[in-house]
Each structure stands twice: as structure tokens, then as C-alpha cells.
Amino acid sequence: MSANQYDAIVIGGGHNGLCAGAYLAKNGANAIVLEKRYKTGGAADTSAPWPEHPDFKVTTYSYVSGLIPPRVVSALQLEKHGYKVYPMGPVYQAWPDGRSMMFQLGNAKAGKDEIAKFSKKDSEAIFEWEEWVGRIADILGPLLLSVPPKVGSKRPGDVIDQAKLLWRLRKEVDVRTTAEITKLMTMSLTDLLDEWFESEELKGVLTVDGVIGTWAGPDEPGTAYVLAHHGITDIGDGLLGNWGFPEGGMGAVADAFRRSAEAFGCRIRTEAPVEKILIENGRVKGVVLAGGEELRAPVVVTACHPQVTFLQQIEREELPDDFVRDIENWKSRSGTVKINLALSELPNFIADPNPRDGSVPEHLTGSVELSLSAKYVEQAFQDAKQGRAATAPFSDGVIPTVVDKTLAPEGVHIFSLFTQWCPQEWSSEPHTGELEAYTDRIIDLYDGLAPGFKASVIARQTLGPHEMEQELGMIGGNIFHGELSADQLFHMRPAPGFADFRSPIKGLYQAHSGTHAGGGVNGIPAYHAVRQITKDRALKR
Amino acid sequence: MPANIYDAIIVGGGHNGLISGAYFARAGAKTVVLERRHKTGGAADTSAPFADHPEINVTTYSYVMSLMPPTIIKELQLEKNGYDVTPFGPYYQAYPDGRSVKVYPDDAKKSYDSIAQFSKKDAETMPKWEEWLAGVADVMGPLLLQVPPKLGSMKVGDLIESAKVGWKMRGLGVRGVADVTRLFTMSVSDLLGDWFESDQVKGMLTVNGVIGTWAGPEEPGTAYVMLHHSIGDVGDGHLGSWGFQQGGMGGVADACRKAAESFGCEIRTNAGVSKILTENGRVKGVVLENGEELRAPTIVSTIHPQIAFLDLIDKEQLPEEFVWDIEHWKTRSGVVKVNVALSELPDFIADPGKEMQDIHTGSVELCFSPEYAERAFLDAKEGRAAERPFVDGTIPTTLDKKLAPEGVHVFSMFTQWVPHSWVKEPHRDELEAYADRIIDIYSELAPNFKGAVIDRQVIGPYDMEQDLGLIGGNIFQGELSVDQLFHMRPSPGYADYRTPLKGLYHGSSATHAGGGVVGIPGWQAFRQAKKDRKVKKSRA
Secondary structure: OOOOEOOEEEEOOEHHHHHHHHHHHHOOOOEEEEOOOOOOEOOOOEEOOOOOOOOOOEEOOOOOEOOOOHHHHHHOOOOOOOOOEEEOOOEEEEOOOOOEEEEEOOEHHHHHHHHHOOOHHHHHHHHHHHHHHHHHHHHHHHHOOOOOOOOOOOOHHHHHHHHHHHHHHOOOOOHHHHHHHHHHHHOEHHHHHHHHOOOHHHHHHHHHHHHOOOOOOOOOEOHHHHHHHHHOOEOOOOEOOOOEEEOOOHHHHHHHHHHHHHHOOOEEEOOOOEEEEEEEOOEEEEEEEOOOOEEEOOEEEEOOOHHHHHHHOOOHHHOOHHHHHHHHOOOOOOOEEEEEEEEOOOOOOOOOOOOOOOOOOHHHOOEEEEOOOHHHHHHHHHHHHOOOOOOOOEEEEEOHHHOOOOOOOOOOEEEEEEEEOOOHHHHHOOOHHHHHHHHHHHHHHHHHHOOOOHHHEEEEEEEOHHHHHHHHOOHHHOOOOOOOOHHHOHHHOOOOOOOOOOOOOEOEEEOOOOOOOOOOOOOHHHHHHHHHHHHOOOOOO | OOOOEOOEEEEOOEHHHHHHHHHHHHOOOOEEEEOOOOOOEOOOOEEOOOOOOOOOOEEOOOOOEOOOOHHHHHHOOOOOOOOOEEEOOOEEEEOOOOOEEEEOOOOHHHHHHHHHOOOHHHHHHHHHHHHHHHHHHHHHHHHHHOOOOOOOOOOHHHHHHHHHHHHHHHHHHHHHHHHHHHHHHOOHHHHHHHHOOOHHHHHHHHHHHHOOOOOOOOOOOHHHHHHHOOOOEOOOOEOOOOEEEOOOOHHHHHHHHHHHHHOOOEEEOOOOEEEEEEEOOEEEEEEEOOOOEEEOOEEEEOOOHHHHHHHOOOHHHOOHHHHHHHHOOOOOOOEEEEEEEEOOOOOOOOOOOOOOOHHHOOEEEEOOOHHHHHHHHHHHHOOOOOOOOEEEEEOHHHOOOOOOOOOOEEEEEEEEOOOHHHHHOOOHHHHHHHHHHHHHHHHHHOOOHHHHEEEEEEEOHHHHHHHHOOHHHOOOOOOOOHHHOHHHOOOOOOOOOEOOOEOEEEOOOOOOOOOOOOOHHHHHHHHHHHHOOOOOOOOO
16 A cells, blocks of 8 residues: 555544544554644643743633543543543632522532522522433433434435434433423523523523523523533433543543554644545545645545535535535634633632632632623623623633642642633634733623732633634634534534535545534544444445 | 303404304304403404594504415305405515615516615525525425424324324425424524625515514524415415405404304403313313303313413413413513504605505515614613614505595504513503604605604504403414424423313414414314314204
8 A cells, every 4th residue: 555545534633533533543444634733632722822831731722521422432542541531510600799609510409508599499490400401411412422314305214214213212202301302402591591590690600501602692592402412411321421621631632532543553644734635526535735745545534614624625516506505504603712811829709718728619620600690691692793892701710720730830720711702703803902801801800709810810811713713723713613503403413414424425524523413522423423434334444 | 052051162352263263153063252352353453543533544453464274264255254355565675875675576577676786696596595485385384284293292193193294294305304494493694694695685584584573683593483474375275475454454353253153153242251160170161250151161262371371270270381381481572563644655765756656565664684673672672662673564555445545544564672571561652752763764765754644553562462462462472483383382282272171272373373363273273172072063
């Protein structure tokens, strides 16, 4: 076999690309992963962004790990390769009036008294709520490991796939559950939470999971589903680990995938951007790199944004018109801003002063939110929709250094803030000055709840939609490679008829987050793409 | 049979109640329709609201006809009883800069020329769009006549029903299913953005996606509302196009009433029901507000579900889950009806002339762009009436000579939004100021407008709830949001026009196919009663 001939080429060295490379190599294929940047990992990254503090590391973009199925962790021996996750603590929100709320999502019962401070009724309702969300998540979870059937197709094979899916659901589903799923897929989070709760504070805390990463405020129908997506803890092959902090930041997760891939014999090349996917008679032949170098393989897996692959790397004439239209209309907006702060001390909230002995209080070990109410969050979205960065943004903040000592020297803490929103169209320009002002406002807001916070900031980094698109090829700045709106899920993700991880081109498979189960660092798209390759017997050994 | 004993009692004398009553009576049942107000018709109403001008009639609330199935019109002989709908003209939107868009339902060439002023690409896209939408509407249309199956139920009979619906949809294919998924989940703004580039065209098409809803065009789900308005055939023959009933919408209700009476149905006004009587999970009759008791083994409720199930029935008689669903039924709206009497037709800068032209005979819109409508919604969401409301306007007097004396025109404006919470209080002054603003905006497009106003009537959410029992001011008796459609309308497990109580049927707009003066709910309630052998025929 000549040097530039492979069994399989994977485009994109993010976690899905590495995961696909690992599985392919494990199956005996001569596989190579091609990454445009100087390093692999994509949005699962750890870096030292501050030249004057080379010893401070941050988890650059994505910030928590969940949803990697146990079967992937064990098949790829990720733990042996350095995958280690510390479970996250509770969700915590303080208010300017000195009150606060803290409970473990999914186990709010334990925080009953915390909620009762705001509403006795809600502290009772939370029991049923969690049971309700849990029940639905248990039904939806296993769907993440299903290949979406071609809903509507009448070819016998496709009809059988649809019937199989229904058969599997038969025990879980009844009239009420079907209704509840319909509601979740179509309602706004605000309407849903209003049905259950009265306390604006509690609703504010619960809102975060419904709008994370999305270009939609809590008043928009469809946001209830995003909440359920985050409530899933079992996708059918055993209980998932809790959401947690990977030791060494998210870059360590990508590194574990990479080491696993290399251990199975997969080649990995960085600074190897793919310019063109070669196609002959509707069948993939290989790729051309930016320098003109050609690599050949009968199987190509794309793990980059679908608009990059299908609109830039492939000639339009090679693809069906309907498909091109679907990809052109793919919604990939976001308006999220990642902020990484280095702190000289832990934030000390008025509502819950830190213990004198210097130990880490529980409320700083999980999500330290800035989400005062559902209205607060909606207003942040409305600001951005009207073309300006939110005056009072909401933030999902975590301090991984409370458990992970590898990121920064003793005493220094890293506060990782996932915040929303700035206008989605800021992906076309840096807007650096406005983003810095946006970060100032967030720091001020935390400072209002924890005086001294502002003074404790040693260094900061602000990453807006423009950077995410330019650096990572996340078109529109969307961290999921495409919005998680109901019209872009399951059989629609990323295009009807091609939600089965295949594509209109023979030999070309999709393993990016813009496929079903994508969104988040979970590796499922890669797992499915390789399974389809095996099923199609597309690999030469 | 004693006078107060009937075979069937219909609660509510709106169009659905009258249609249901007509069907029961036609089948030989001794039937009475009970209406709380002094007259029947509900929101299908014609009235003379101007004290100084008793000769000017308006179509008070609802204003156009479309989706009533030919089967109902034929079986109830509505045409013989006065049902007479004239198809209306083009969609028209003028701009202050002297341009205008016109889209003709039946003249592609004229539509092309009009749209091409704004975008050649959009003019070329329009026929493809209409074909696409009609294609999806043709598949979805017949579902309106379908009794929603109990989706998710594993009982054999229910599974067969679900499978039957699936079988009917078999024509969709992979693309079709995708189209339907999109229509149910996307915002009308995103959907139009996928097809068109010009704000003018998108603005005009936006109206059908947000009419009557508490949702701006950027809210997911609004694409469906547009589809609902594009259905042209519900499966029993082509529907007439949208049009004006001669004599206003009250004429439709009157035709239904006359039909009911011709079959021997008794109709009582000023007969509000205060309680539905039940015994061992079975209905027995009703008690009127004056204490009078009427008995019947079969009752159809055509009033708002929150009134029927939360006010008229004791909670203990109903399953908890059902009560919870009805309590949480979303029925917000924030719509305002403005009826304006004009001494002459608007003389648009874009299409000058006070003489009647085709542009006066259809929808005379006020919706400059999707952003314009979204802004109006956001204003209302933030707690104030829209600074610049959007309007779906019609001038029925261009085609209907029965409403007003020659020369006088009635401009019927369906407008949005004010805060939905205004349902609790009249907010008279703010509503008048809101109407002033609308008149001013029309005057920017047609300078003679303001001076031509003879009188006007402004009806807000409060009036709709108080006068018509449309809780929350929602004209559909419940929002047409995706979570409140089909198997969910008004409650899962009870979307088949039956209710948790034996003998009680549901024929209000808050059931599947409801929303609009359609009549399908009233008819379906009768059909289910018949299937259950609950239509006694004492008179036969």
C-alpha cells in the first residue's frame, strides 16, 4: 500500500474525529485523522492563555463532561489513557438580598429545605418534577444510542427500522407519556416551569439547563427539550457518570481519545487542513490537503461542521439539490461567550460566607450560577436579539480547581464561565471592545453577590462567536455544530434521509455533532458512524 | 316526555353549538341549545355598535370564512338557510414610499409583477413556495376531519386507530415527513427566511403565522399556524376560498340556527348553565342560572373547556390528571378587534383612487416585515400595547352590500398585540390610544383614512372574555401551539371529542380542528355520540 493510501480518513481532530479514528483503528483499519489546527481536541481543549502566567491552565471552550457512554469509555480504554472525571457538586445561586439556593440537580429532594426558603409549595412540587423529568429522560435516553430511522420512507428496510423503534418504546409509553413527550418537544421552558412552580428564584435556577448553548430564550417553544437532554443520565447501557470535571481540563478528555487512537495504530496529523473531498461517480476517493497533497481512501468520515464539509469541501454538483438546500438552511446560531478567569481566591458570597479554615464550601464545587430568574434570562436573550450584548448576561460558572489541582498553582483558582448572549451575528466580526465590556459586567454582577470578587481577578480571557467560528470552524459560533431546536433533532439532524450517519456520497460518513445525539462531548456520533461503516462493509482490511 | 327532559342538551349557542344541535335534531333527537347571552352566534356575530349610526353593521368579532367542510354545508342545507360566502381579493400591503405588494390567489402573473419590484428572486420563488405549501396542506388537510387517535395507548383498538392515521399519511415520504416536522417546530420567520429575501414579501406572509396567537413570528411553532391557514381541502372536496359571508359573520351563525330550527331543535337564549349534573360518572342534565333543571342522557359542551370542566362540574367527578391539564390549558392572546366605519374607501398613495379596486377587496394588511410583527409582540410581552401593531384588515362592504348603506364602508381590523394580562381589566383609554395609532399608520399609507372615519369600536381581551366567555381573550378557545394540537387538544386521552364523563361530549374550538368558524368540533361531537349509541331518537 503506498504511503498516501489509507483504509479510512477522518476529517477533523476534535473528540468525535479522534473517537472515530480510534474505533476504525481498533477494527483493524489503516486510519488517519486530519486536523486543521496545530493541535487536536477541537473544543475539548486545555490551554494556558496568559503569557505572564504560563502556569495557569484553563479548559478553553467546553467545560464539563457528561454523556460519554460507558461502552465507549471501556471499548477505547479511555481510563487507561487518562480519562478521569471528578463528580460535580450542586447548583448554587445567590441573590443580592442575601438569600441563596443550593441543591443537586436530579436530587433536589435533598435540597428541599433550601427550596422551601423561597416557596413551601415548590419544595414539595420538586419531588414530582424530578420524577417526571427522570421518567421522560429514561425514555429519551436510549434514543441517543439509536440510529434515527428514515421516518416516512416506505422502503421495506426503512419501515422495519421504524417499527423496531416503536416496538422498543412500547413498554415505556402510554397516552400520558406520549403527551408529556409532545409537551417537552414543543413547549417553552417558561410555560413548562410555570405549570409546576411559583418561585421566580427556583425557576431561574432550573432555566439554565434549558437554554445552554442555544439561540433561544426560555420563552421560546422547544427549550423544554434542551432541559430534558441535560436530564438524561442513562442512555441504555448503564448509568452514566454524573456531570463532572475531567482532571486536566477538557483537553485531557481529547488527549485520552487521541492516546487511545494512537495505541490502536491510528495516525494523527495536525496542521493538515482538508481543502477538498475527492469524489468519482458518487463515491468518495480521498481528500486533497491545502498544500495540494492527496490522500486516498475508500472511506472518509467527516467530524467537522456540516456546512464546512458539504458546502466548502465538496462540489455542489456531487450532492442532491434538496440536501444542499437543507445544509444551506441549517441553523447554527448561538451568541454564547466563554469567559475564563484566574482568581487569587475563591469567591466569598454574602449569602454564604466561606469557612475561616480555608476549606472549600460545598456551594462552590458545582455550578455557581448567575441566573436570577427566568425573566432575567429572557431579557438577556431579548437584548441580544435586538442587536446588543446582554446588559445582564446569565452565566453557568464552574470552578474546576476546587477538585482538579493540575490546572493552576495552589491558591489560584480558575473560574470557567459559560455565558449568554451576545448577538449571534457577532460571529462575522470580533467585537472585542464590546465583549470586554460584557465581561466587565459579568464580573460586576458576581461582585455584587460576592464582594471582593472583582479585585480577585488576576487574568481573564473572553472568547466570542467570532473566535469560535475562526478558531474551531464552529460556524455561527454554535457549540453543537447546529442548534438543538426541535426541527433539527433526530430524523432531521442534519438533513432528512441522511440522519443515519451516512451521506449522499457513498463511502462518506458523518460523525460531527450536527448529527443525532450530537451536542456535547459524548462521542456518540463517531461511535455510530463507525458502526454504519462496519454494517456497510465499507472497510477494506 | 316531560317538557324538561331531552335526548340531548347542547351547552353554548355559538356556531359549534348550533351545528351540533342541528345534527342531533336532524337525527331525530329531542334537542335544546342553551345560550347564556341574549342572542346566539357567539363570536360569529353581526351587530350595529354605533349609537349614532344604527344603519351601519359590523361583523363584530370573527371576520372571514374558510374551513367549513362541504359535508356540513350540504347536510345542514346551510345555503338554503342563508350561508352565502363571496371569495375575497388579493393580499395587499402598501408602503409609505409608494410601493405595494399584491398577491393574488388566482393570478400568478400579476403576483409575479408585484413581487418583482422588491425581489426578482422572490417573485420566481413564490409559485414554488405556494406549490410546496399546498402539497403539505393537502396531506395535513384531511387530518382535520380525523378523530385524533390516543397516541401512545397500547390497547388494541387504539393501536389500530393510530396505525390507520399512519396509513393515511403514507403519501408523505421522507421529504414530506421532514416538511411536516419543520412546519410543526419552526418559527414562521425562520421558515420564510429559508425561502425569501425581501422583507416586504416575508412581512405579508407572516400575518397568517401569527393571527390570533400569543407568539411573535420568531417563536417556533408559528410556521404551523400559517399552514393551518393554507389548507384548502379537508378531505371531502375542495373548500371554497377565504371569503366574506353576506351580512357579516352573524349570517353564518344565523344560517346554522335556522338549519337547527328547521330540524326541530329548540334554542333558548338568556339560558346560562350554572352546573352540569352527574351521577356515578355519567351526566344527567344541567341546572340553569335561574335554578331550572333540564335532564338529558347526552350533553355536548361547546364552551371554553375551563368553564365547562372547572366551573360547571365538580372537580371530584373528574380524574386529577385531566383537571390538571385543563387548569394548565394555555389560552392567552392579546388580540384586539377594531371595527371602523368609513365615509369613503382608503386612497392609497401606492394605488391611488377612492373608487373600489381589487386591492380593497381582500386582506388590506399592516405588516411591513417579520421584524415589524415581532416588535409588536415584544412590546406586549414587556407589558405595554404595541407601539406599532400589525393588522389583518378587510373591507367586507366592498363585496357585501347588506352591512351598510351605499357609500359607507366598514373596515374590519384584526390587530395584535396588547398584553395578554389585559384580560383582567378593560384598559379602555390605552385601547383607544392603540386604535388611534393604527389609524395613524394607515393614514401614512392612505392620507384620506383618518378623515374618513365616521365612528369606531374597539374590542379588547377583557370584552372577549366577559362577553363571549373566551377565557384569556383567545379566539380559538385555547392557543394553537404545537403542544395543544391533535392528540393533546384539549387533553391527552380526551382528544376524541369524548370526556371523562359518560354521555358528555366536547364540541368546542378547544378540540382538534377547532380554531376558526369551521364547525368540525360540533359535528364530530355528534358523530362520536352516535357511535356510542348515545343519540336517542324520541322524535323519530
